Amino acid sequence: MAQTGGAEKTGSRAIMREETERAILDAAEVVFAEKGFGGATMQAIADSCGLPKANLHYYFASKEKLYRRVVERIFTIWLEAADSFDTELSPEAALRSYIARKMQLSREHRYGSKVWANEVMHGAPIIQDYLETTLRSWTETRVAVIRRWIAEEQVRPVDPRWLLYMIWATTQHYADFAHQIETLNHGPLDDSQWASATETVCDIILRGIGIRPDADRPA
Amino acid sequence: MAQTGGAEKTGSRAIMREETERAILDAAEVVFAEKGFGGATMQAIADSCGLPKANLHYYFASKEKLYRRVVERIFTIWLEAADSFDTELSPEAALRSYIARKMQLSREHRYGSKVWANEVMHGAPIIQDYLETTLRSWTETRVAVIRRWIAEEQVRPVDPRWLLYMIWATTQHYADFAHQIETLNHGPLDDSQWASATETVCDIILRGIGIRPDADRPA
DNA sequence: CGGCACCTTGACTGGTTGGTCAGGTCTGCT
DNA sequence: AGCAGACCTGACCAACCAGTCAAGGTGCCG
Numbered sequence: 001m002a003q004t005g006g007a008e009k010t011g012s013r014a015i016m017r018e019e020t021e022r023a024i025l026d027a028a029e030v031v032f033a034e035k036g037f038g039g040a041t042m043q044a045i046a047d048s049c050g051l052p053k054a055n056l057h058y059y060f061a062s063k064e065k066l067y068r069r070v071v072e073r074i075f076t077i078w079l080e081a082a083d084s085f086d087t088e089l090s091p092e093a094a095l096r097s098y099i100a101r102k103m104q105l106s107r108e109h110r111y112g113s114k115v116w117a118n119e120v121m122h123g124a125p126i127i128q129d130y131l132e133t134t135l136r137s138w139t140e141t142r143v144a145v146i147r148r149w150i151a152e153e154q155v156r157p158v159d160p161r162w163l164l165y166m167i168w169a170t171t172q173h174y175a176d177f178a179h180q181i182e183t184l185n186h187g188p189l190d191d192s193q194w195a196s197a198t199e200t201v202c203d204i205i206l207r208g209i210g211i212r213p214d215a216d217r218p219a
Numbered sequence: 220m221a222q223t224g225g226a227e228k229t230g231s232r233a234i235m236r237e238e239t240e241r242a243i244l245d246a247a248e249v250v251f252a253e254k255g256f257g258g259a260t261m262q263a264i265a266d267s268c269g270l271p272k273a274n275l276h277y278y279f280a281s282k283e284k285l286y287r288r289v290v291e292r293i294f295t296i297w298l299e300a301a302d303s304f305d306t307e308l309s310p311e312a313a314l315r316s317y318i319a320r321k322m323q324l325s326r327e328h329r330y331g332s333k334v335w336a337n338e339v340m341h342g343a344p345i346i347q348d349y350l351e352t353t354l355r356s357w358t359e360t361r362v363a364v365i366r367r368w369i370a371e372e373q374v375r376p377v378d379p380r381w382l383l384y385m386i387w388a389t390t391q392h393y394a395d396f397a398h399q400i401e402t403l404n405h406g407p408l409d410d411s412q413w414a415s416a417t418e419t420v421c422d423i424i425l426r427g428i429g430i431r432p433d434a435d436r437p438a
Numbered sequence: 439c440g441g442c443a444c445c446t447t448g449a450c451t452g453g454t455t456g457g458t459c460a461g462g463t464c465t466g467c468t
Numbered sequence: 469a470g471c472a473g474a475c476c477t478g479a480c481c482a483a484c485c486a487g488t489c490a491a492g493g494t495g496c497c498g
Contacts, residue, residue: 013444015494034341039257042486057487114340120399121333122253131402139403156426162419165400166389173388180339181384183350184358191467200381207375208423232465232474261456270475276457 021059023049029070033114037067064126071119071127074112079134081105085142091149091210093180095167096202102171103198106178113175147185156210162210170201227308240267240278248289252333256286256341287345290338290339293331294349300324304361310368314386315421321390322417325397332394358383380429389420 002049027049042063046053060066081101088094095117124131139161146160174181174189174197182188189197203213246268250259261282265272281284300320307313324334343350358380365379393400393408393416401407408416422432 017445036255036257036337036341038255038259039341041484043484053486054447054449054488055445058447061487071249072377103441104480110302117336117340117395118255121336121395122255122258123398124402128402131399134402135399158419158423159415161403162416163423165392165396165416166385166420169388169392169396170385176336176340177384177388179342180350180354183343183347184355186378196378197381197384200377201385204377204382204427205423206427208425208427209428210426236475260454262454272456273458273477274475277475277477280457282456375472 009204017059020051024051024056024059024066025070025073028066029073029111029115032067032070033111033118036118068126070112070115072130074109074116075127075130077105077109077133078116079138082138082142086145091146091154091209092206092213093205094145095211099167099171099202099205100198102167103194103201106171106173106175107194110175110178113172117172117176129182154211158209163205167205171204185190221396236278239270242273243270243278243285244289244292247260248287248292248330248334251286251289251331252337255337256282272328278427283345289331289334290346291349293335294346294353296324296328296331297335298353301357301361310365310373311425311432313364314425314430317391318386318421318424319417321386322393322413322420323395324390325390326413329394329397332391336391336395345394373430377428382424386424 024045028040028045031045031048035041035044040063042056043053045066046056056066060069082098084097084101085094088097119125119127120131142164143160146155146163149155149156150160185193206213243264247259247264250264250267254260254263259282260277262272264285265275275285279288303316303320305317332407338346339343339350358388361383362379365382366373368374369376369379404412425432
């Protein structure tokens with residue numbers, strides 16, 4: 001009864017450990033997103049996943065190390081989401097796919113997005129190195145792709161950075177400011193609202209950079 | 220020597236009080252923005268404006284009351300920034316002016332924007348009433364204006380809410396994510412970069428909703 | 439079955455924080 | 469000048485928090 005700790009008792013030692021770590025990370029993601037790093041307490045995270053506080057410190061040496069793992073997890077998902085950006089060939093397909101994917105992630109990983117936003121807003125004290133290495137090189141790659149599109153006159157000449165920031169800002173807004181959006185909407189967005197928002201964001205941005213959607217609906 | 224507290228000793232009692240309150244609010248805005256509500260300490264705010272901590276509690280009964288005043292101040296600036304939205308006549312002039320003003324505010328009130336973002340991200344525990352009353356009615360007014368533009372076929376038919384969210388998200392991104400932007404930019408944006416970003420944001424959004432900038436530069 | 443490594447946990451601690459308060463200082467008014 | 473009330477502040481406290489620890493439980497391997 002003491003050992004269970006909410007997880008299955010089947011599975012090898014290593015798997016059990018992974019499951020417990022993931023349960024802690026999931027709980028921590030929500031608590032950090034809702035309270036911020038300073039406002040979150042190890043006790044609240046422990047309660048949220050049904051473990052005694054001392055047990056958290058067995059798996060994660062300190063609050064900061066736990067927090068770092070949470071932020072790293074989001075960052076990885078963020079980066080993987082960009083694959084479609086450069087596997088597609090046309091600017092329209094690439095951007096439409098990337099924006100739609102980011103909107104989907106805002107819906108499915110609201111708390112992760114909030115933790116990331118929090119961390120960056122506070123000056124990225126924990127993951128500054130990621131900004132300077134991984135994010136910077138990722139961005140430079142995509143900027144180069146957009147510049148190529150512009151050179152090929154497939155896209156109206158705009159500074160690629162402002163375009164990327166616009167995509168990041170708009171898509172992540174639906175996660176970070178979900179509470180505001182839901183207050184104005186008298187409740188969570190339903191499936192059709194998410195689809196409508198995604199389509200509108202895609203259309204405005206694509207038209208905005210000079211790509212006319214080829215499927216113009218007749219009035 | 221004891222009474223001065225960093226403020227001028229000239230001026231009436233009421234003016235001195237206002238000046239001290241504003242100094243505290245200014246310091247609190249920065250500290251809350253950088254550390255979050257939970258991470259900020261009254262001691263840090265006191266140190267930042269050169270007052271003993273006990274003095275803060277003379278002017279603001281509690282940390283939460285001080286925080287509320289900070290958020291209220293930003294919110295008021297936010298709302299006033301929207302005047303141009305409905306004093307201008309054409310959609311192009313109105314939106315261009317509104318977006319440019321919001322970009323300017325992101326540059327001048329970075330910390331205020333961050334505090335607001337923080338508050339909303341954490342579920343608006345302190346200012347939920349503002350979202351439900353002032354912000355809601357403000358939004359409904361602007362939505363009605365945009366709907367009229369659409370009915371008059373001055374603007375392509377898009378859900379006005381997704382358009383507003385896009386404007387809010389994109390402009391505020393330059394304040395809330397300033398650290399990320401500056402890391403990628405190897406330093407703060409200069410005047411010409413701010414102008415370029417503002418222009419690009421305006422152009423993409425206006426073109427995106429079917430307004431062709433009338434001053435198309437010849438290639 | 440015996441021993442060892444891994445896991446769990448209640449109780450504890452050193453340090454920090456928001457908030458209080460008594461006593462002092464200064465200002466404006468009469 | 470003298471006083472009342474506004475203003476200032478060092479010292480203090482109860483509450484809370486991250487992190488520790490030692491004692492005990494559990495599964496695995498020989």
